[in-house]
Amino acid sequence: MAITSNRAEQENNEFATGAITRWFLVLVVMATVTALTQTQSPAAADASPQPQAASFVGSIGELAQLEGLASRAAARAAQPEMQRVRAGVSYEVVVGPDRPDVYFTFDDGPDHRGVTDRVLDLLDAYDAKATFFVVGRAAEAFPEQIDRIVNEGHSLGNHSYSHPRLTSLSLADVRRELTRASDVLETLSGHEISCYRPPEAKVNDQIHAIAVELGIGNETWTAEWGSHWGLWDVDSWDWRGGRDRTLDALDTVVEGDVVLMHSLSDFSADIFDEWMSDNHDRFDFEVLPGCMTKPVR
Ligand SMILES: [Zn+2]
Numbered sequence: 001m002a003i004t005s006n007r008a009e010q011e012n013n014e015f016a017t018g019a020i021t022r023w024f025l026v027l028v029v030m031a032t033v034t035a036l037t038q039t040q041s042p043a044a045a046d047a048s049p050q051p052q053a054a055s056f057v058g059s060i061g062e063l064a065q066l067e068g069l070a071s072r073a074a075a076r077a078a079q080p081e082m083q084r085v086r087a088g089v090s091y092e093v094v095v096g097p098d099r100p101d102v103y104f105t106f107d108d109g110p111d112h113r114g115v116t117d118r119v120l121d122l123l124d125a126y127d128a129k130a131t132f133f134v135v136g137r138a139a140e141a142f143p144e145q146i147d148r149i150v151n152e153g154h155s156l157g158n159h160s161y162s163h164p165r166l167t168s169l170s171l172a173d174v175r176r177e178l179t180r181a182s183d184v185l186e187t188l189s190g191h192e193i194s195c196y197r198p199p200e201a202k203v204n205d206q207i208h209a210i211a212v213e214l215g216i217g218n219e220t221w222t223a224e225w226g227s228h229w230g231l232w233d234v235d236s237w238d239w240r241g242g243r244d245r246t247l248d249a250l251d252t253v254v255e256g257d258v259v260l261m262h263s264l265s266d267f268s269a270d271i272f273d274e275w276m277s278d279n280h281d282r283f284d285f286e287v288l289p290g291c292m293t294k295p296v297r
Pocket residue numbers: 107108159163199200
């Protein structure tokens with residue numbers, strides 16, 4: 001009995017001790033949780049979820065952009081010599097130890113606002129060369145700008161005589177537009193014109209066949225018809241305005257790219273200056289090969 005009693009007592013004692021231990025553990029856990037909550041609260045308040053989410057989205061966007069650039073650059077690096085056809089001419093991009101070549105092109109000059117002169121001044125200041133796809137009628141009006149383009153080592157391309165949409169003309173009129181522009185430019189510059197860019201990028205096989213016949217179109221170009229990619233790689237969007245959009249577009253430029261700009265508005269010259277001030281030492285800016293103007297014999 002006594003033993004039973006002792007056992008019962010002992011069991012009671014063990015039960016009591018076990019209960020105290022369990023309660024103690026529960027209290028310790030609760031105290032720990034409270035302490036952790038209290039110490040974490042200020043930190044959690046400092047790092048509000050909004051900025052975290054914003055920076056996350058931002059970094060993903062930047063990453064995607066960087067990956068896009070990196071994959072384009074990697075594709076080119078894997079193919080050190082590339083035959084490219086742009087703006088109606090074919091040229092070779094050679095990836096080498098020198099600074100990468102890029103080809104800026106300015107459409108629609110010469111102009112009466114002094115934009116072409118400003119662009120030429122900037123090209124001189126940044127020791128850069130470019131290709132000007134000029135309109136024959138404008139060249140007649142501002143021949144001194146044609147002189148500057150050629151004398152300062154840039155090249156001239158045919159951008160038609162009066163800047164019509166060539167695809168809405170008869171083929172006879174297309175021939176007249178292109179022939180007249182080349183004649184005007186060769187007379188004014190004393191140089192042979194060897195490339196063209198159709199206004200508004202509107203072109204088809206028949207129009208291009210005329211250009212080939214006139215010596216300003218490349219015979220291998222037809223594979224890329226109907227796509228702006230056959231005419232340039234980067235549209236700077238300077239024709240629409242918008243500083244951020246234009247700078248974003250220019251920031252995608254990589255080796256071998258043909259860049260579309262215009263010599264029509266101060267915006268183009270301003271944004272070219274702004275981008276060049278940050279990027280002029282990253283690239284060599286060259287005349288589009290195959291678009292070289294050579295003296296008429
Ligand atoms: Zn144009």
